[in-house]
Amino acid sequence: MVQLEPEQWVDRYADSLFGAALLQVKDEAVADDLVQETFMAGLTARHTFRGQAQERTWLVAILRNKINDYFRGQTRRPTVSLDDAFYDGYFDRDDDGNLDHWLPDKSPGDWGETGEPDESEALNDVLYACLSKLPPRYAQVITLKFLENINPADICKDLDISPSNYWTLVHRVKILLRECLERNWYSNQ
Amino acid sequence: MRVLYKKYVRLSCRQASQLLVKQADAPLTLIERGQLWWHLRLCDPCARFSRQVRLLDRLLVRNVLSGRFKSAPTLRPERRAMMNNEIKKRLTT
Numbered sequence: 001m002v003q004l005e006p007e008q009w010v011d012r013y014a015d016s017l018f019g020a021a022l023l024q025v026k027d028e029a030v031a032d033d034l035v036q037e038t039f040m041a042g043l044t045a046r047h048t049f050r051g052q053a054q055e056r057t058w059l060v061a062i063l064r065n066k067i068n069d070y071f072r073g074q075t076r077r078p079t080v081s082l083d084d085a086f087y088d089g090y091f092d093r094d095d096d097g098n099l100d101h102w103l104p105d106k107s108p109g110d111w112g113e114t115g116e117p118d119e120s121e122a123l124n125d126v127l128y129a130c131l132s133k134l135p136p137r138y139a140q141v142i143t144l145k146f147l148e149n150i151n152p153a154d155i156c157k158d159l160d161i162s163p164s165n166y167w168t169l170v171h172r173v174k175i176l177l178r179e180c181l182e183r184n185w186y187s188n189q
Numbered sequence: 190m191r192v193l194y195k196k197y198v199r200l201s202c203r204q205a206s207q208l209l210v211k212q213a214d215a216p217l218t219l220i221e222r223g224q225l226w227w228h229l230r231l232c233d234p235c236a237r238f239s240r241q242v243r244l245l246d247r248l249l250v251r252n253v254l255s256g257r258f259k260s261a262p263t264l265r266p267e268r269r270a271m272m273n274n275e276i277k278k279r280l281t282t
Contacts, residue, residue, distance in 0.1 A: 006280060011275045015263045022262060030267045043279045053204075097262065099203040101234075102278055108237040122261055128258040146249045152214060171210045174242050183246065189234050 002051045004058075009039055009139055012055055017063050020147045023131055023139045024067055026164040032072060060148050064158060067140075079138045084166055090175060108178065109184045130180035134173065141169045142177075200228045205235045213246055 014035055041062050049058060049174040080086075087099050095102040102108070134142065140159060144150045151157070156166050191223040200208070208221055216227065229236050264272075 006276050009276060010269050014269055014272060015261075018264045019258070019261045035264070036275070039272060039276060040279070043276065088201055091201070094201070098201060100201045104203050107234040108241055110209065110237065111241060123248070124258055128260050130247055142249075154246045168213050169208065170214075171207045174210050174245065175206070177245055178238065178241050182241075184280075 002053070002055055003053055004042075005038070005123050005181075006043055006046065008050070009042070011038055013059055014039075015157050016056075016147075017059065019061075020143050021063060021067060023143050023147075024136060024138060025070060026139075027131075030070065034063065034066045038067050041066070056098050064144070064148070064150075068158060071136075074140065080135065080169070080172075082165055086172055106179070109186070113181070126181065126185045127177075128178050130184065134176065138169060138173045138176065143168070145170070198227065202228075202232060202235055205229070205232065206238050209235070209239050210240060213242075237270050255269060 017035045017038060018031050021034045022028060025031055025034065036060060042059055045062075053061075084099060088104060090106045092100040092101050092103055131142065132137065137159075141155060144155045144158060145152075152163065152166055156163055159166075161169070205225060208217060208225050212219065212225075229239060
């Protein structure tokens, strides 16, 4: 049985929840408020906590709801067009007009394969900068997937998207992040 | 022959890179795996994409899950104090 320990919440989780919220909402004041609201909602609901989930997982679920509420309340909800315009920036088209090969200047370059990922803090900084540059919708998918380790089916439910849209979003995020790492890290090595 | 090859065997780089990304989370069909294997033998850019995206995933899992991004902004101290106070207040009432 896991017990909730609200007096420890700020020390244990405030920064990581804040970081997750910030990547998605892009505004420190909003992220601040979302974390505070999460803790307050957690206190109010603490009698419903049955101890099956980890404390952090339970708070993350509350934060996910808060972030969804926040986006629902926005006049312009974050959306991305899922048409092929994005891919036209990366792939050429064959004779039949279908997307085909990598465009020469977008083609994945040689990173001088080192095997293990570089551990350096500078690389982490570059990756973080790349993550924070992602548009909200992409940032939401990647934060839920990696930061919160939410399974794809639940991410689809959260974002109200179909599985095929989910795969398209993940594909695009990986293309964007890979390109960003290549530009800002591997080409400067 | 060519038409059949294009329709049933050949993947575009767009399709190949999409399958590579999907593969990290969900099993591909036998046919998809075969198509992808064949594409990667012939296409250096996609082979690099495959290695680089795997590396990206490892970096993400390693850093994001453990909250190791040192450059990520953190809560301001006065805001932390405020939250701590709010929580204590609620706990005592």
